[in-house]
Amino acid sequence: NAGVTQTPKFQVLKTGQSMTLQCAQDMNHEYMSWYRQDPGMGLRLIHYSVGAGITDQGEVPNGYNVSRSTTEDFPLRLLSAAPSQTSVYFCASKPWENQPQHFGDGTRLSIL
Amino acid sequence: AQKITQTQPGMFVQEKEAVTLDCTYDTSDPSYGLFWYKQPSSGEMIFLIYQGSYDQQNATEGRYSLNFQKARKSANLVISASQLGDSAMYFCAMREGPKTSYDKVIFGPGTSLSVIP
Numbered sequence A: 001n002a003g004v005t006q007t008p009k010f011q012v013l014k015t016g017q018s019m020t021l022q023c024a025q026d027m028n029h030e031y032m033s034w035y036r037q038d039p040g041m042g043l044r045l046i047h048y049s050v051g052a053g054i055t056d057q058g059e060v061p062n063g064y065n066v067s068r069s070t071t072e073d074f075p076l077r078l079l080s081a082a083p084s085q086t087s088v089y090f091c092a093s094k095p096w097e098n099q100p101q102h103f104g105d106g107t108r109l110s111i112l
Numbered sequence B: 001a002q003k004i005t006q007t008q009p010g011m012f013v014q015e016k017e018a019v020t021l022d023c024t025y026d027t028s029d030p031s032y033g034l035f036w037y038k039q040p041s042s043g044e045m046i047f048l049i050y051q052g053s054y055d056q057q058n059a060t061e062g063r064y065s066l067n068f069q070k071a072r073k074s075a076n077l078v079i080s081a082s083q084l085g086d087s088a089m090y091f092c093a094m095r096e097g098p099k100t101s102y103d104k105v106i107f108g109p110g111t112s113l114s115v116i117p
Helices: none
Strands: A004-007 A010-013 A019-025 A031-037 A043-051 A054-057 A064-066 A076-078 A087-094 A107-111 B003-005 B010-014 B019-021 B024-026 B032-039 B046-052 B064-069 B074-079 B088-096 B105-107 B111-116
Touching (some): A010 A019, A019 A031, A019 A087, A019 A107, A043 B105, B003 B088, B003 B105, B010 B019, B019 B111, B024 B074, B032 B064, B032 B074, B046 B064, B046 B074
Parallel strands (some): A010 A107, B010 B111
Antiparallel strands (some): A004 A019, A031 A087, A043 A054, A087 A107, B003 B024, B019 B074, B032 B046, B032 B088, B064 B074, B088 B105, B088 B111
16 A cells, blocks of 8 residues: 655755656645745745645645645656755645645655 | 644653644634654654544544644643654644645644663
8 A cells, every 4th residue: 555655755856947847646636735844944845736627726826736636646746946946845635625635755846 | 824843853762661742723614623743763654642622532543642622722642652653753744724725734744752771
């Protein structure tokens, strides 16, 4: 049972490059979300989705795009990477509203 | 707007003692849920306990209990009989909703707990 799988685990980008962080879950969860974690700031919500075809912005959406064409996948796109986007990115999913989220192992992204 | 506050950046507790980690929240939605997660130094997020806004009793899960004071908008985590393995970051989180297309879960800044032998 894979749960929530994030790829890659580590990535180094140059300023201005674009990239897609992949997230897949095999639990048939309707809800998926992306967070970034920075020291002293906890996890901040970037974008989330309550089902295929439905996405919405979180607390810090600027510079990031998402789409949800299938229940399983929720990729996060950085359009033009900036050093301020250096962070650890977590993807999470849950089946319905009162259930806890299942988290992936995270992607550590460095932008030079 | 949703907001979670954790006012204790770092806490120390003696092994086998109890410790309370504070969490206050702000929401205008009458339906919400509160979660606590643990993040050890290895980085994974571990779910600990959940409290719904309409739950009549405080949640408990083994050594974890949630001191839920709805009028004060606080949801403090109590860890009884601390163990060395409890040393970690602890995050309080809140879900607002649900509505048809709105179900945000936001996190507080976290509290770093260190258990002293």
